[in-house]
Amino acid sequence: MLSPLTHDDPHGLGAYRLIARLGSGGMGTVYLARSASGRTAALKTMHARIAADPAARTRFRLEVDAARVIGPVHGARVFDADPLADTPWLATEYVLGPPLDEAVSLAGPLPEPAVRTLGALLCAALAQLHASDVVHRDLKPSNIMITADGPKVIDFGIARAIGDDRLTRTGTAAGTPAFMSPEQATGQEHTSEGDVFALAGVLTYAATGRGPFGTGQHADLIYRVRYADPDLTGVPPALLPILTRCLSKNPADRPSTTDLAAQLCPGQGGFADHLPDPLLMEITRRVGDVWHARPHRLPAPPDHAFAGSFPSGTRSVPSTPSVVSRRKLLVLGGISALGAAAAGAGAWAWSGRQDTTGPKPPAVASKEPAWDMLWQVRGTSVADPLVPPSPLVLDGLLVVGENGVQGLDPATGATKWSDPGVWFMRRTATDGKQIYAADHTLEETDPLRVATVDPATGKLRAPFSELKDLRAILYGTQLLCATGDAVYLVGGRGPHTNTGFGKDQTWFLLGIDARSGNKLWEVPLPARPDKSERLHFLSAQAVGKYLVLVQQSAGGVPRLVVHDALTGKALWDRPLDGKQSAFSRAHPAVDDRHVYPSAGELVALGLADGKVAWRFAGETPGARFSPPAVKDSVVYAVEESRGMVALDATSGTLRWAEKGREVTADDLDTPPAVGITQVYSSAASGLVAADIRTGAVSRPFKAAKARYFAHASAGRLIAIGDEYTAAYPLA
Secondary structure (H helix, E strand, C coil): CCECECCCCCCEECCEEEEEEEEECCCCEEEEEEECCCCEEEEEECCHHHHCCHHHHHHHHHHHHHHHHHHHHHCCCEEEEECCCCCCEEEEEECCCCEHHHHHHHHCCCCHHHHHHHHHHHHHHHHHHHHCCEECCCCCHHHEEEECCEEEECCCCCCEECCCCCCCCCCCECCCHHHCCHHHHCCCCCCHHHHHHHHHHHHHHHHHCCCCCCCCCHHHHHHHHHHCCCCCCCCCHHHHHHHHHHCCCCHHHCCCHHHHHHHHCCCCCCHHHHCCHHHHHHHHHHHHHHHHCCCCECCCCCCCCCCCCCCCCCCCCCCCCCCCCHHHHHHHHHHHHHHCCECCCCCCCCCCECCCCCCCCCCCCCCCHHHCCCEEEECCCECCCCCCCCCEEECCEEEECCCCCEEECCCCCCEEEECCCCCCCCEEEECCCCEEEECCCCCCCCEEEEEEECCCCCCEEEEEEEEEEEECCCCCCEEEEECCCEEEEEEEECCCCCCCCCCCCEEEEEEEECCCCCEEEEEECCCCCCCCCCCCEEEEEEECCEEEEEEECCCCCEEEEEEECCCCCEEEEEECCCCCCCCCCCCCEECCCEEECCCCCEEEEECCCCCEEEEECCCCCCCCECCCEEECCEEEEEECCCEEEEEECCCCCEEEECCCCCCCHHHHCCCCEECCCEEEEEECCEEEEEECCCCCECCCECCCCCEEEEEHHHCEEEEECCCEEEEEECC
């Protein structure tokens, strides 16, 4: 919870002396601080490089205003703030209690009476916001602090006035995918009904320990939010109809906060009366942490220290408590909260609070550096929720993020450039050496243009291709993939739209010469229903003379389609059947002979004709497999019954198999990442690494759920999570 100050942290801001770090990320740092009078506060700052952006300062000021609107009962009392300072800061009351996600992790799902009371109190908090025409837009378990007096809503970094879209890019989605509403996921107006949708997700989490749309990558989650029914397994039966209505895809069908509070009908007694004892004990422990916290500052690192490493953190661990009565726990918590002037935002996701789901920097220097996380960069939002997230990997450059894009040095994590504006409503792709960008001008009659991006600065160069018969800023435009010879994209003709397909539009798959910019070919695509939001393709890879695509129908059914990359002629296609989501099926592996679909089974199809070259049955009949990966004539996948397997790409013969690992459904969501001497896959214990030649498994190292990519030239294993990018040494 509390970490030492670093050598370059300020000693104080305003009237507050800094005591410890509560969390730090890409946007800023949150400190535990005290005033000269002894008032304890959570003090949030903004990094200087972020503060240089006028829009970011405006957001910070709006966050301060929203925090004042919700007030001390349902949120954090604002003590003081200076959004105009060189280092903008906000001081609020410090919450004595864990965020809801940590509370559930510690004590398990809350009993039904606690869920009902929690929901009713959060309805009151939202009603207070909405009465002032403010919407939160990022309600999630980590933004709700659990105290003995009731829940506190925090983190107003993306809150805004209803109807005010000045700081929101049209067609972008800001928030947390697992808890955002369907309308928010498409970048549409987020109203009070969207907060109700998010609240239902929070209550589902409180009751079951998981969100209604599961876990996974941004695109998978947003796809489920928009199209899938919520998973309410484990929700108390009496709460099912209430939460089902709140989670309606149609905002008009959701209840108001007043109606929802009445339906929840909390029982008698105070909030703390319904909380489990372990949770009350944790609240009391945090009281002691705050009272005993003393300033401690780490020395400057030695010259030879690794530039991308993080300062080691400490977390106070309570000794085994003696048995204390519930009444005494509440008295202790209440008295200490009063003395510490506590009750506010001790953590913010926007500013990068220490994330319980993300990878943690090592507490001490390891003797085995191959297992150490080397760097971590925060990322916060999703701009294009319809395309599976993937970094752009180039020699010496890693481009990550979707809204708030950063070009990073893959070796150190240092920012080379940050969101220069080229990414706003543009599609991008890379051939590994060059970045291409297409789509978006402000004039609906302008032709579609394709340009390259300067990898040193992230800035857009002059277009090298102008497709005068295709329209810019049409919703369904996609830049699919690129090679040194050609760029492949989807373009359309017809009236302007940017929030869905139009009934009078026609669409085409195109090949563009990467040198001359001339159109090589175009192939008509099936019409989309008016206002449909399903893009034509979920993924694309160009290998030799073949263009391998995962295409989806208007109804969302994915198919594997292969075209001749030179002529555009469709060579073959087949359905991608399987129980996984469409996005999980959008990750085939391809080499120069075969395509290995991601559809639950492990099979090799000939690139030229789609015929089955081999099929691997697995250890048990009907075994399911993760999306595959292929490198140097070996296919790797995770089998549900035993872990990673390696197969000869030519014959499908088993080379080696991991032994006895318990594989969860989440472990089958992402493909293995193939390094130099090791192949990596996600596991419940963290990340498993196996020897490429023998399959011998090293000890697992702790790492959060993420999708992993090998950046061979930098020697880094890159982890892309929901709100961060991190790197480990690549073996």
